[in-house]
Amino acid sequence: MRKFWVSLLCFILLLAMNVAPASVSAAGGDFRNIYDVKAGDTLWGVSVKYGTTVEEIKASNGLVSDLLLVGQRLWVPPMYEVVAGDTLWKIAAAYNSTVPLIVTTNGLSSDLIMVGQKLKIPQKRLAMQGQYILMTRDEFKDWLFHNRFTRKMGKIQEHHTYQPSYKSFNGSNHFGLLKGMEEYHVHEMKWKTISQNLTTFPDGKVAVCRPINMAPEGSFAFQNPAVRDEIESDSLTIENVGNFDQGGDGMTEAQRETIVTVAAVLSMKFGLAPSVDTITYHHWWDMNTGERVLDNSSGHSVKTCPGTGFFGGNSTESARTNFYPLVLRKMQELRQ
Template identity: 35%
Template sequence: MESKYGFLKMNLGEFENWVNSQRIARTILHVQQHHTWVPNYSHFNGSNHFERQLAMKNHHVGANGWSDIGQHFTIFPDGQIVTGRSLEATPACIYGNNQHSICFEHLGNFDVGGDQMTAAQRQAIIKTTALICQKFNLPVNPNSIVYHHWFELGTGRRNDGSGNNKSCPGNNFFGGNKVQDFNQNFAPLIQEELGGSPLPLVPPSLRYAVVTANRLNVRVGPSGSESKASDRAPVERGAVLRIYDEKNNWLKISKSQSHWVYSRYTLEVKRATVNATVLRVRSGPGTSYSIVGNLPKSEEVFIAGESNGWCKLALEEKWLSKQYLDFVN
């Protein structure tokens, strides 16, 4: 494992140990798959991992105006994995659809006629995706593992690649970038890596809260006088936390560790699943409000409030019809 410019570079074995040791407060529901397109294989010389990652960060911050590099990880042609932004931070990779996500960028151009993916990078993509699914109990399906191509570029609406969409992660990425390509080619490889068995279900009795402060410190006990947890970064606004206990207005956010946050800076939310084939997302609680997106069947959401049969998504001004939601508890 090497470190430079604030990034870590790891091989697959190192990544597995590292990611399993990470304590992440925010709830993860999605793994995003992207290709960089540029830079591609012609820009990689076998030893410039850190320089390429820094160049991407400089572009994302300087040209795009983002606070940091967009992705959490970049996977290089030699199978090495380089870290990006903090895992507690929402990525900046799919417009309007970054919440609750982990983002992978795969260095290369995986459109037809572009780079021929190496065996090392292919194995790293499969293994790292499986490890994230395993860590966060994500089912292997096109709601949990998503391609950038499935979302309209300008609006962020999911249309499964039928409109004005980027080809990302490439129309030759594991045999194609359509949902059917994912189901036929990529999903079986992830499932095989996981041993073919379904992952444990999240307990339906679990409570959730969304962070309303810009950054919320995690402490080792239910009091402001307790020290900050040394192995956790502060939690950022909009993160949805799992609640395992509550004491004196403090919320325990770890099942195995004494890690607590002050409830004053959170808002309790309910977890729900979309039961419609496609559910329209509106800008207000009613059909007279404009459509700002759509959600596929089985997509999971967090609801912060209700009004006249409509449900509000966490801290966003986005609303869903309650009749098309199944609440977990």
């Protein structure tokens, strides 16, 4: 435990460092495929500059609106000149693209490329449906670091869905489950849209749900909306699909890795050091009044969420012993 707190203090000293990934450098030169948004930029203007479309930029960057913020970073399709040793696979890997996309975009009849040949490098499209953006954890990391947000973030809320559980997930119905949750939240709970900002799945995918610039809704203080709004104004809510009470779903390794990674990159992005104040469990809050009771839940209305089996348990001691060290370790790993 002492080693953990020493590591945590060392990490705090590093929080001021720039967490955004460096622009990708291609095998053949310094052609950039990341564009830094400047004052006055529009999606249409950027699309014209790079010979693409607004729709393609939105699909490549997981954008659900045309709004751009200064300092935001966009994947864009650069022109690339082939040099000795290049292969389509190497170029695709360096430029956030795929071999089939490059072949199709450039009308190539095979994977053979020649030194001096110029190629337009299209960007991979993210899986999107309405406001939902479904990503791998690596795609989410890039998406998060590329974006700018206008809302202050002070705490990450960890939840489990309980229902839907693993039995509801068939490996491809991510959007269907999200839409079902949205319909319940809107029609039954009378919230504006789906409550949570992010959702993780058993296969390790993560979805952006409620826009991150919009505070979550629901979760706390059902009997006191003013307290609820205060608690959630600087919160970001994560729903982890599954029933993680003891005897429920056995968390997959893929989802476990994603839950840790998502907490890590969010902490890096928003300058949070893992603690009971910054990564909080739903179980630690009175559901009706919004009082933070931590482990003193006797006499209070609390849920087991995110589960009595969530990384060893839902107590503060379990979080400090089992969850926060994993998040801190992942943050250090990502900085290397």
